[in-house]
Amino acid sequence: MLSYALRRLLSAIPTLFIIVTAAFFMMRLAPGGPFDQERTLEATVMANLNATFGLDKPLWQQYGIYLSNLFQGDMGPSFIYRDKRVHEILAEGLPISIQLGATALILALVLGAFLGSVAALRQNTKTDFSVIAVATFGITVPNFVVAPVLSLVFAVVLSWLPAQGWGQWNQMILPVIALALPQIAVVTRLIRGSMIEALRSDHVRTARAYGLPTYMVVGKHALRAAILPAISYLGPAAAALLTGSIVVEQVFNLPGIGRYFVIGALNRDYTLVMGTVVIVAVFVVVFNLIVDLLYAVLDPRVRYD
Amino acid sequence: MAKQIHSDRVLEIDNIRVTFDTPDGAVEAVRGVSMHVRRGETVAVVGESGSGKSQIMMSAMGLLASNGQATGAVRYRGEDILNLPVKKLNKIRGAKISMIFQEPMTSLDPLYTIQDQLCEPLMVHGGLSRSKARARVLELLKLVQIPDPERRMKSYPYEMSGGQRQRVMIAMALANDPDLLIADEPTTALDVTIQADILHLLAELQARLGMSILFITHDLGIVEAFADRVYVMRKGQLEEEGETQQIFQAPATDYTRMLLDAEPSGQKSAPAADAEVMLSGKDVVVTFGTPGGFLRKDTQFTAVKGIDVALHREQTIGIVGESGSGKSTLGRALLQLLPSEGRVVYLGQEISGLDRAHMRPYRDGLQMVFQDPYGSLSPRMTVSEIITEGLLVHEPGLSQRERAERAAQALEDVGLEPSMRNRFPHEFSGGQRQRIAIARAVVLRPKVIVLDEPTSALDRSVQKQVIELLRRLQKEHALSYLFISHDLAVVRALSDYVMVMRDGKVVEQGLTEQVFDNPSQQYTRDLMRAAFDLREILREKLA
Numbered sequence: 001m002l003s004y005a006l007r008r009l010l011s012a013i014p015t016l017f018i019i020v021t022a023a024f025f026m027m028r029l030a031p032g033g034p035f036d037q038e039r040t041l042e043a044t045v046m047a048n049l050n051a052t053f054g055l056d057k058p059l060w061q062q063y064g065i066y067l068s069n070l071f072q073g074d075m076g077p078s079f080i081y082r083d084k085r086v087h088e089i090l091a092e093g094l095p096i097s098i099q100l101g102a103t104a105l106i107l108a109l110v111l112g113a114f115l116g117s118v119a120a121l122r123q124n125t126k127t128d129f130s131v132i133a134v135a136t137f138g139i140t141v142p143n144f145v146v147a148p149v150l151s152l153v154f155a156v157v158l159s160w161l162p163a164q165g166w167g168q169w170n171q172m173i174l175p176v177i178a179l180a181l182p183q184i185a186v187v188t189r190l191i192r193g194s195m196i197e198a199l200r201s202d203h204v205r206t207a208r209a210y211g212l213p214t215y216m217v218v219g220k221h222a223l224r225a226a227i228l229p230a231i232s233y234l235g236p237a238a239a240a241l242l243t244g245s246i247v248v249e250q251v252f253n254l255p256g257i258g259r260y261f262v263i264g265a266l267n268r269d270y271t272l273v274m275g276t277v278v279i280v281a282v283f284v285v286v287f288n289l290i291v292d293l294l295y296a297v298l299d300p301r302v303r304y305d
Numbered sequence: 306m307a308k309q310i311h312s313d314r315v316l317e318i319d320n321i322r323v324t325f326d327t328p329d330g331a332v333e334a335v336r337g338v339s340m341h342v343r344r345g346e347t348v349a350v351v352g353e354s355g356s357g358k359s360q361i362m363m364s365a366m367g368l369l370a371s372n373g374q375a376t377g378a379v380r381y382r383g384e385d386i387l388n389l390p391v392k393k394l395n396k397i398r399g400a401k402i403s404m405i406f407q408e409p410m411t412s413l414d415p416l417y418t419i420q421d422q423l424c425e426p427l428m429v430h431g432g433l434s435r436s437k438a439r440a441r442v443l444e445l446l447k448l449v450q451i452p453d454p455e456r457r458m459k460s461y462p463y464e465m466s467g468g469q470r471q472r473v474m475i476a477m478a479l480a481n482d483p484d485l486l487i488a489d490e491p492t493t494a495l496d497v498t499i500q501a502d503i504l505h506l507l508a509e510l511q512a513r514l515g516m517s518i519l520f521i522t523h524d525l526g527i528v529e530a531f532a533d534r535v536y537v538m539r540k541g542q543l544e545e546e547g548e549t550q551q552i553f554q555a556p557a558t559d560y561t562r563m564l565l566d567a568e569p570s571g572q573k574s575a576p577a578a579d580a581e582v583m584l585s586g587k588d589v590v591v592t593f594g595t596p597g598g599f600l601r602k603d604t605q606f607t608a609v610k611g612i613d614v615a616l617h618r619e620q621t622i623g624i625v626g627e628s629g630s631g632k633s634t635l636g637r638a639l640l641q642l643l644p645s646e647g648r649v650v651y652l653g654q655e656i657s658g659l660d661r662a663h664m665r666p667y668r669d670g671l672q673m674v675f676q677d678p679y680g681s682l683s684p685r686m687t688v689s690e691i692i693t694e695g696l697l698v699h700e701p702g703l704s705q706r707e708r709a710e711r712a713a714q715a716l717e718d719v720g721l722e723p724s725m726r727n728r729f730p731h732e733f734s735g736g737q738r739q740r741i742a743i744a745r746a747v748v749l750r751p752k753v754i755v756l757d758e759p760t761s762a763l764d765r766s767v768q769k770q771v772i773e774l775l776r777r778l779q780k781e782h783a784l785s786y787l788f789i790s791h792d793l794a795v796v797r798a799l800s801d802y803v804m805v806m807r808d809g810k811v812v813e814q815g816l817t818e819q820v821f822d823n824p825s826q827q828y829t830r831d832l833m834r835a836a837f838d839l840r841e842i843l844r845e846k847l848a
Contacts, residue, residue: 123371201411202406202408202411202412203412203415206413207414208368209398209404210398210399210403210477211395211426212425212429213392213395213429214391225414298416300463301415
């Protein structure tokens with residue numbers, strides 16, 4: 001398994017290289033530049049700025065400089081936040097985004113597994129139908145509706161929880177719920193489907209035939225098989241949580257990295273956009289590897305060698 | 306260690322009825338059946354698939370599907386356990402009454418070790434600590450004669466063969482010293498030699514531990530060798546009951562007589578010596594897996610190790626061997642359905658190594674029928690669509706009407722009504738589906754058909770009809786068959802030449818009578834004995 005993990009990490013290098021290259025050149029194909037404003041700058045000022053940031057060099061040379069800097073852990077200067085390097089900006093926001101996303105992910109998995117199992121055990125009853133109804137609701141209603149409504153109800157009207165900010169535990173509750181809701185819904189539906197199948201399988205019948213109590217039959221034998229499809233979904237879910245936090249971060253005014261996607265892209269802040277792309281790409285690659293390794297831990301039949 | 310049968314009844318089933326609620330209305334699977342098992346007795350319940358024999362046991366154990374309902378009574382030592390609440394039932398199942406299932410491949414949880422799974426009923430029922438349960442598990446694995454039990458405890462089910470898994474199931478069944486063991490077709494999925502071992506093990510353990518066994522099977526050979534008393538079931542009702550000897554020597558009903566007569570019979574004479582060679586393979590080798598490389602283990606495995614075969618016109622070559630011997634792989638390799646090495650020639654033309662497009666013109670002459678009549682027909686196509694699909698590829702010039710005529714002809718050929726053509730596969734029984742699969746092959750007017758266990762999933766009586774059908778088609782269309790089967794009785798009835806395979810090699814081959822009557826290899830002799838002299842083996846080993 002160790003050699004498999006090593007091989008996967010090695011194969012991630014060309015993947016990341018391709019992503020960085022494609023993103024770099026696509027960004028430059030987009031019209032406009034970081035210093036284009038409503039009022040055009042004087043040509044000499046513009047030339048000065050371009051020279052300072054190295055934008056006057058040929059494109060391939062800029063690409064080479066970017067790559068060599070990136071290799072040394074430097075993501076270059078930001079064009080908007082002029083006093084900071086991109087990796088410094090991202091380093092401030094990343095822990096918050098990760099904390100938010102990870103909490104939402106765990107919540108989605110635990111609650112989704114629970115609700116999905118309950119629905120499967122009570123298949124085609126009122127309980128099942130109401131769980132499915134709630135799950136469908138969670139998938140269809142977008143975040144930019146859920147987040148403001150949560151904020152309005154629990155923060156403004158009821159004043160139970162703070163409406164914004166970061167630093168105290170209770171400031172995390174509303175954003176995590178808003179972020180996790182669609183993921184809870186997806187995991188619930190996945191688990192319900194696989195649980196129904198697992199409950200009908202021969203080895204669960206064996207567990208019943210041997211008089212094991214229901215909590216063992218369901219919790220130990222059926223759930224472990226039923227949770228595997230949900231584990232495969234964790235990879236894409238993690239990416240969705242990281243990139244999908246833009247709205248939630250805006251609504252609850254959180255200093256995560258989500259907003260830099262938008263700010264960077266709108267202002268043609270080349271290095272900031274590149275920085276976020278690299279971070280997300282690394283996350284997706286690493287998370288997919290973690291998911292695959294986790295899969296092997298849960299299912300001994302899966303062998304990577 | 307002679308076994309003792311007492312007069313007191315361990316289990317009494319009284320007028321049980323099982324009904325399933327289906328979208329097409331209520332279906333009565335069991336219609337008022339009564340039976341009993343005495344202490345120390347072995348009782349067999351026989352009947353064809355769909356006779357309701359398994360459903361009786363499922364309802365007794367509280368394992369009916371959620372749309373099933375049972376009425377009547379199931380008394381364990383006088384106490385009615387039918388429809389008992391789960392908590393109360395759990396005190397009995399797995400402790401006093403335990404069960405072995407047909408599917409050793411799927412009946413164990415693939416995600417836990419053998420030790421984990423065997424410990425569970427011991428800890429739940431016996432209240433044993435984990436370490437004591439482990440010690441008992443080791444004892445049990447030794448009891449069921451699993452080689453290297455200390456290491457095997459930590460194995461996962463997928464790391465064991467079917468026979469070993471069934472031994473583990475038996476160990477689990479015996480864990481809490483049950484009064485009654487219900488065995489539902491426990492050896493049907495196993496090779497004959499392993500079947501003999503498992504049955505012997507069960508008989509020996511019964512003599513030693515004194516439990517009763519309720520044995521559900523469709524195989525009368527096992528019943529005769531193994532059971533004291535027999536219940537014969539048909540369509541949810543009891544047809545006949547009695548002592549084993551009496552049932553076998555003087556069956557009271559036509560149905561039982563029909564079951565007893567359903568052993569495949571007849572033989573085939575060899576084709577003329579100068580008959581044309583239709584399909585031949587020289588030094589066929591099939592290798593699976595990938596060779597080792599950078600940070601990668603070598604997973605190569607050779608399934609077929611250099612086999613020569615020549616199939617003549619109107620010949621049937623039977624390929625026999627245990628599971629994993631490479632017989633199916635050989636069949637597929639000859640039809641170029643698997644990448645292989647060696648030279649394969651069809652009607653004088655080398656076809657080995659051809660790609661899909663170049664292979665296509667030969668495909669209509671080389672057809673295949675698979676084992677599983679449930680899985681090998683698309684559930685979303687009508688019978689007529691299934692049968693004519695091949696014509697669309699191989700004879701694109703045919704008009705729709707001509708295709709319909711050919712399909713009707715093929716259906717008639719296999720003994721089905723052409724008016725059935727617009728139905729879907731699920732509306733047919735297993736035997737009928739196998740006929741559809743054969744019709745799909747013969748509609749293309751093939752020269753060679755590879756039959757991969759075409760009768761293994763069928764009841765004996767249905768099997769007999771399919772054998773007759775295959776014989777008739779061979780004569781009418783001058784077909785050559787490559788008949789792959791682990792069922793020696795069927796092979797003897799159908800083929801004129803036999804190849805015995807083991808571990809990817811041919812250990813013995815020759816004319817059918819010669820191999821069956823005078824096997825030269827010990828391996829072949831063991832196979833024959835396990836298949837035809839089960840009773841002898843059991844008696845000898847228990848004496």
